[in-house]
Amino acid sequence: MKRWPPGRTRFGGLFHAGVLSLVLASGGVAAQEPAQPLDPESGLIKDEAGVWQTARDHCTECHSATLLQQNRTSRDGWIRTIRRMEKDEGLKPLGDLEKPILDYLVAQYGVQVKPTELRRRRAPLRQPPVADGE
Ligand code: HEC
Numbered sequence: 001m002k003r004w005p006p007g008r009t010r011f012g013g014l015f016h017a018g019v020l021s022l023v024l025a026s027g028g029v030a031a032q033e034p035a036q037p038l039d040p041e042s043g044l045i046k047d048e049a050g051v052w053q054t055a056r057d058h059c060t061e062c063h064s065a066t067l068l069q070q071n072r073t074s075r076d077g078w079i080r081t082i083r084r085m086e087k088d089e090g091l092k093p094l095g096d097l098e099k100p101i102l103d104y105l106v107a108q109y110g111v112q113v114k115p116t117e118l119r120r121r122r123a124p125l126r127q128p129p130v131a132d133g134e
Pocket of ligand 1: 058084089105
């Protein structure tokens with residue numbers, strides 16, 4: 001089994017900072033996403049409902065939470081990941097815990113672009129040349 005580097009990855013940090021600054025720049029909605037506390041031991045984001053502890057018990061047994069941070073994805077993506085963990089990696093079926101864990105993963109490690117933000121954020125992808133004519 002591969003060993004993964006502990007702690008936040010450069011990509012994860014940049015991604016987060018990027019989203020935050022875009023949210024701030026788009027004005028007003030930043031309050032919806034306060035900086036969330038990390039559990040220092042597992043590295044998981046602590047949610048208010050405490051589902052992170054369930055996720056910790058089932059998803060950081062074999063690898064660190066860094067993998068979750070690196071693999072931000074949609075709900076479908078997380079379902080596929082869980083299935084793969086079950087089929088190939090030896091995760092025991094989560095049963096009734098699958099739904100809360102899935103909700104937690106999507107909320108904390110989802111793709112953090114809401115359709116309304118998407119409309120506002122689409123423009124920067126095609127910016128005019130930085131140095132026009134120079
Ligand atoms: C029994 C051990 C085990 C458990 C439990 C486990 N994983 Fe994994 N997981 C692995 C291994 C091993 C890899 C690395 C596979 C590789 O390098 O190809 C991995 C890789 C990953 C990756 C990296 C992307 C990928 O698909 O390879 C993600 C994301 C992930 N796991 C999420 C989870 C989540 C979410 C849970 C809890 C629901 C979980 N894992 C539980 C063993 C486990």
